[in-house]
Amino acid sequence: MNTTDNEKKRVPKRIVLFVGICLAILSASLIKKDVEYSSFENRTMQFFRWPDVNSVLSGEWFEVFETYNLDQVIGRDLLVEINTHILRALGKRQIDRITACDDDTLLIISYDFPQPARVGDPFTENVLIPLKDATASYGGQFYYMNIYPRDVYFWNSFPYHKDETVDDYHAANDEDMRDLNGKGILSVDTYGITEEHSDEYLFFKSDHHYTYKGAYYSYLKLLDVINANNPDKEPLSFPEWEKMDHFRPEGKFWGSLVSHLGDPGYKNTDFLEYALPKDYPDEYTRYEFGEPSDMPLIRQDETTEYGFFMNGDYGNTVVKTNRPDRPSILIIGKSCTDALEVMAVYDFNEMHSIDPRMFENNITAYTEYIKNAKCDYVVVQDIFEME
Amino acid sequence: MLFSSYTFIIIFLPLLIIAYYIIPEKLRNALLLAASLAFYAWGGPSYLLVMLGSILINYVSGLAVDGLSERPSAKRWAVILTVVLNLSLLGYYKYTDFFIENINWITGLDIPLRHIILPLGISFYTFQGMSYVFDISRGKGKVLKNPLRLALYISFFPQLIAGPIVRYETIAPQLEHRNVDTAVLNDAIFRFVRGLTKKVLLANMIGEYAGICFAEGAGSLTLVSSWAGAIAYTLQIYFDFSGYSDMAIGLGAIFGFSFPENFDHPYCAQSITEFWRRWHISLGTWFRDYVYIPLGGNRKGKLRQFLNIIVVWFLTGFWHGASWNFVIWGLYYALILVLEKSVILKYKEKIPVFFRHIYTIILIVIGFVIFNSPSLSFSSSYISRMFDLTYGRSTWASELIHIFREYGVVILAGCIFSTPVADRILSLIKEKTSASSYEVIKSVIMTVLFLACFMRLVVSSYNPFIYFRF
Incomplete structure (x- = not known):
């Protein structure tokens, strides 16, 4: 593998930017105290679980780990809120299977009649x-x-x-x-x-x-x-x-x-x-x-x-x-x-x-x-x- | 591990990039191999052994084929044995239940199904392994004495799960020697984020509607909703698959590998023949070089060529999944390709471009209905509903309003971005601005798209507790 001297001097700025964003999200999420319960979502959030042989072999631990990271990510509620505002601005009334009617009634109807x-x-x-x-x-x-x-x-x-x-x-x-x-x-x-x-x-x-x-x-x-x-x-x-x-x-x-x-x-x-x-x-x-x-x-x-x-x-x-x-x-x-x-x-x-x-x-x-x-x-x- | 997961994007990838560029160059292949095995094992470590078995089969086969290079007959048998072993592995995991179902259906027996779980990416890495042995056999690549290098070729994580199928002769030199170029690196991460955007912002959002239509049952669909659902699925599968390929190509480039392109704006094609030159290119060329041409290609007369096309497309369909739907889907394309080669393409120039596009798109959309249907009866009901001019006529208008309002923006974006418009806009910006401004603009675009994807990734896990039933 050759890397020329000239290339060594130049920094791939876009990769550095990408890695920087990822590491900033990761470290901020790790430093932040874990949330136990979200009143916004009306549910208990995933806590960190150490792996054991059974949960690793069955693949369960990996799912828990992904859920834990997403549940505890920094700014989670804000991101959900921004997403909703963007979708609304694009004219969507149906978000995650819920339709908002003109009179603010919320319905669980995707399209077809129940x-x-x-x-x-x-x-x-x-x-x-x-x-x-x-x-x-x-x-x-x-x-x-x-x-x-x-x-x-x-x-x-x-x-x-x-x-x-x-x-x-x-x-x-x-x-x-x-x-x-x-x-x-x-x-x-x-x-x-x-x-x-x-x-x-x-x-x-x-x-x-x-x-x-x-x-x-x-x-x-x-x-x-x-x-x-x-x-x-x-x-x-x-x-x-x-x-x-x-x-x-x-x-x-x-x-x-x-x-x-x-x-x-x-x-x-x-x-x-x-x-x-x-x-x-x-x-x-x-x-x-x-x-x-x-x-x-x-x-x-x-x-x-x-x-x-x-x-x-x-x-x-x-x-x-x-x-x-x-x-x-x-x-x-x-x-x-x-x-x-x-x-x-x-x-x-x-x-x-x-x-x-x-x-x-x-x-x-x-x-x-x-x-x-x-x-x-x-x-x-x-x-x-x-x- | 999925590319569009938090674990991959926020933890695995940045840490691997840092590690890769910190360690000495001679250790980089070992790092990539370790990372690839960890990537594959993540989520279901038990199937790692299957992949390692596949690597072992092809490693030994490669040595045998190379050692028998002076004895053509023995070499031929060694290649055949390799194919049998590879296809047996693939057949066992992918097709056992399919064969049992059909044996039961034909004989009236009641052999219990095995419910074997399909190891992730087995169709892809099996084909890559066979490509290695074929290329050694044809003298198009050097045999790998170092098994770790072969393991890296077969298991390299960017293309492991969904391609592109990288043929050995393409990548062999890069396993030994890679140039790292700053400009390529910057483009590589942009390519990765572009692929992520296709997957997360377009495929997933368009797929919501396709999912509804295909889950409804064809009986409740009207002409409007059936076409809209089929078009939505056609866009979804393109952005999903080509997005994955973009991510794979970008990731490969980050680590110094140059993968072949897998898509070339296939929905801009003016015939089905052209479409298949632009769609899943790596699979098409694999079948062309390793099946179609060895069968005689177009060198043995028209009839034999058509037969070869049918064989290749039967195998292509069957490769996609263990179901008659996929076989019918493959044969559907075989039929169209035979018709095009024998009749339609002769008159191609006389047909206005617009109608050529319409003809191609309609056939592609119908093809994907067959592809995405859970059964043959579902696909036939779905397709008949697409041409039913009476059913639910009074609701067509309200359905159109619903579709436009809820999915219009993403479907329209999908239609626009399935053409080369994004590349043309970037080229235009490049022409009109200085090199440094262009790079800044690309970085801004990348950041915005990446943050939007990240937001959607987080939102996808938004899972409030609710019990819908009373």
């Missing part, structure tokens, strides 16, 4: 029918609850929406529900009642959940369907609200979709509502996975922000109110049923809830639970992680 494909035959045959049979084995009633999808609700705000697809969606959904009914599964479809009240504040703009009021109307629909299917029983009726309030929590309420948008300049107009029905039972016992718990029924703690509306995610809660004249209910679902559970405590003597994310992941665990609890009504809203 398809109502959840209640397919495999799900019905492998999940719903075994649960229905378990419920029927002791004379209980089984319901499948379909909560109005937020993306459909806001479809007309979507800048690239196609009008006819909403009707297509409804038609497909109606067909789904008819199929279920044909297989002996009762369904609770919240479309009608949600549309009736569509001028109210039913869904957050910045978050993928419905509001407390959205949950309330869904719950009313559930009661309607139960009453209609049990004309010989005392009708269930939810009372007037005793107290209803709303507030913006302390700090920023980063709705889940705002975090994804990566835009700290997003003007968040959402607020949280909570409510208490009249004559809400004040004597009760609460159990978490069978163990007594002293947690309140409604968490009126304004610092919990997100958890307040949803009332928290728990794997298996039972609330007993010692009113034997009232029926019992088991609600299986994820965060959206959390709010329904709070309301169900008013109408039902026993309220059981299962969140599949924190429960056993096999059908037998559910059928066994149903047979043991013997609730009058079993309602499944979401259980899709189960194989």
Whole structure:
């Protein structure tokens, strides 16, 4: 390898510049204290992990190392923010699968309309029918609850929406529900009642959940369907609200979709509502996975922000109110049923809830639970992680 | 390790450059070899042994072929054995499940699939290894007695994962002797950043839309979205692959190696024949020199030439992946090339340039739909949707607005930068400014592009916790 004297004297400035930038980024990132949690991203950041034989051979350590470096890079939040501003300046509304509508509603729609494909035959045959049979084995009633999808609700705000697809969606959904009914599964479809009240504040703009009021109307629909299917029983009726309030929590309420948008300049107009029905039972016992718990029924703690509306995610809660004249209910679902559970405590003597994310992941665990609890009504809203 | 990763750009590359130019020249090959092995082992060290096995096969084969140079028949058998060994290694890792699937399909058997993980870059380094033995056999390069030097040729990290496929005769002298020129070094880092820009700013961003279209399922696509998705993929694959080649060529030059060009603005071609002279040039010349010409090329009559074209393109397709889609893709080009050579090119001059471009681009876009489809049925549905003048007609306008608004800028940038416009702008600046100003401008461009790429790299890891389902 020859290097001429003349070339040795000349410095390749551009390489020096490149190496200099890289080393500056590297050293600044190394000197900076590692960030443990990012409120901007709503997640724990990757910490440094020393390699061991297994993690190296499996390749896992290398991924962790890359993630660690990117999570802890100097100026990370600023770079994300600049990127968002540039994309917005270029006219993009969709960033990382989130579309910002004109009214600041954020939608998880890339382009095509969401398809109502959840209640397919495999799900019905492998999940719903075994649960229905378990419920029927002791004379209980089984319901499948379909909560109005937020993306459909806001479809007309979507800048690239196609009008006819909403009707297509409804038609497909109606067909789904008819199929279920044909297989002996009762369904609770919240479309009608949600549309009736569509001028109210039913869904957050910045978050993928419905509001407390959205949950309330869904719950009313559930009661309607139960009453209609049990004309010989005392009708269930939810009372007037005793107290209803709303507030913006302390700090920023980063709705889940705002975090994804990566835009700290997003003007968040959402607020949280909570409510208490009249004559809400004040004597009760609460159990978490069978163990007594002293947690309140409604968490009126304004610092919990997100958890307040949803009332928290728990794997298996039972609330007993010692009113034997009232029926019992088991609600299986994820965060959206959390709010329904709070309301169900008013109408039902026993309220059981299962969140599949924190429960056993096999059908037998559910059928066994149903047979043991013997609730009058079993309602499944979401259980899709189960194989 | 990927070129577009933090570990490579911010840690590996700058430290290697510093180390390379600090240590004595006689240790530089050893450093590059160590770095290349570390580069390959990073992320999945178990497959390092496969590559080392490939190096060993070709090292021993090279010595054998060289030793048998006076005995042509024995040498020929040694070359055949080398090909069999190399292709067996490639076949085992890349094609085992493909063959099992087809045997099961034909015979009705139920032989379980092996689910063998494909070692990174095996298609490339296998071809480089064979190139070494072929060139020794043809007397176009000296046999390497030092196994470390052969290991460096086969495993050199810039071209290890995705080419260009550097033939031994091209690089043999550089393994012993390299000139380091300041101007070349400055251009080399610019070339690397240009490649990084193509990959990170163009390919990845255009690829977002292509990804949506090809993930949707062809049934939901309309004429508008199917064409837009296919064009987006055509641009994505060009910027991805040519960006990688630019980075490889730039990196090679940083360490004194001169790699051949792999792309020459292929979408400016006016025929498919010309397109393949401009696209993945190193693979094309490899097949031309080591398969097409030994089969007789165009020297044994038209019919034999067409047969040779079909064989070469069958192999080219199969080299790209273990799926019938790739085979069909290869044969699709074989058919077009045969048609061009027998009919179309005769009338080429009579067809206006604009229509020649349109003809070529349409065939390329359709070709990449076949290439990127997960199955033959998907590609046929996708292509039929591209010509369906009725489906979803009422939504065409809103789809166009969506595409233009969300991806218009990057797709337009992709179309512009797939032509030589960037080079022409740089040439213009060079003409109009002094040499020192030109260098400063290039440095500024490089810095801005590099920081933009770095920003996108960081953003790609932006991963807020969210559960989308209720």
